[in-house]
Amino acid sequence: MDEFNIMIDIDNINRKSELSSLMTEQVNNQLKELALKKVDQIIQSFQKEIRLEFGHHIREFFQLFSQEEIGLQQLYQAYKKQLPAFDFQCSQRTILYTYEGTSCTIAYLGKQFSLEEEAFARLLSNTIEIMREVLPLGSIVELDPAYFKPDRHATSPSKVVITGRFVSPKNDHSYFPYVGVLYPIGEIKAGAQIHFTAPLIKKVIHQGYKDEMEEAFVFLMKQELIVEKDMNSIEFSHHDMNKLQQEMAAKQKVGEV
Structure with missing residues (x-):
């Protein structure tokens, strides 16, 4: 009887763990959708020429990498330090960042986009903040x-x-x-x-x-x-x-x- 109860307890623990993982995935997906909504909002504020030339690549970049918190944080630090060039790995893909004058350029998967630093920082900071974990009360x-x-x-x-x-x-x-x-x-x-x-x-x-x-x-x-x-x-x-x-x-x- 005791062995049977132990087996039931282990099964309950496994189910709770699976449910927790599923909830975490759902929350992350909801946050990703919210981040992309903000990205779209910012893209719409750009001049028409910028939207037509880079809008699709900008959205694709954040769609691919919005959940790569460490990579985006590294990218933001490179921007803050005004590094002329910086490359890093996200999801086993190389991303190249370059900064020249007041223009920030991102190259990924054979594609690239360039933005003035204020617009670039706005996209990056909003995505980081939406995707970042928030500690609960009492922490x-x-x-x-x-x-x-x-x-x-x-x-x-x-x-x-x-x-x-x-x-x-x-x-x-x-x-x-x-x-x-x-x-x-x-x-x-x-x-x-x-x-x-x-x-x-x-x-x-x-x-x-x-x-x-x-x-x-x-x-x-x-x-x-x-x-x-x-x-x-x-x-x-x-x-x-x-x-x-x-x-x-x-x-x-x-x-x-």
């Missing part, structure tokens, strides 16, 4: 001490509990993917929350609870903010990031931070 992360160090004498990275996502400051056209409080202190005073972006996370210590409602919430927020309102994470907004840094510097001068 505990370590933040990069080079960017966040509440105590100058601290020698180890700060741990933060995620208490909110997709928070947009007033009058900004961008948002913070995450808001949290220091672990284990919590919110010691009103408004003492930490706003941060995905690249500042160095390590995930604990991942919070996640179910179908969580996945639906993340999808709807990405659809509303990125596709419908044309917003982006603040990490991709040079204007809002500079504004934030100036505000933080001003607060430090008067001792508020």
Whole structure:
């Protein structure tokens, strides 16, 4: 009887694992469709000549590689560093990126397209943000001490509990993917929350609870903010990031931070 129960338990575990994998695949496909919808939206904003010459190749590129998060992140870093040329592998295919003047060119599978850097960055950043995983509430992360160090004498990275996502400051056209409080202190005073972006996370210590409602919430927020309102994470907004840094510097001068 015990052996029979063990066999049933193993079978249930396998079924749950298969169901989880199927749900993950469905979510990824939905996000890919959303990313392509945003790509189409951006392409339609280009001049007619650009749309006719490169529109098909641009969409095909993101259709093929939108789920290659590491590759797209490498490509974005190459753009940010203004590297003159960069090649990398995505799905066992070589992609060549070149930057000249203010023009970014992508060559893949014998095809290529060229765009002004602002348009190129917009396509890339929106796709990355839509496809990127969002940690659920209650997750505990370590933040990069080079960017966040509440105590100058601290020698180890700060741990933060995620208490909110997709928070947009007033009058900004961008948002913070995450808001949290220091672990284990919590919110010691009103408004003492930490706003941060995905690249500042160095390590995930604990991942919070996640179910179908969580996945639906993340999808709807990405659809509303990125596709419908044309917003982006603040990490991709040079204007809002500079504004934030100036505000933080001003607060430090008067001792508020």
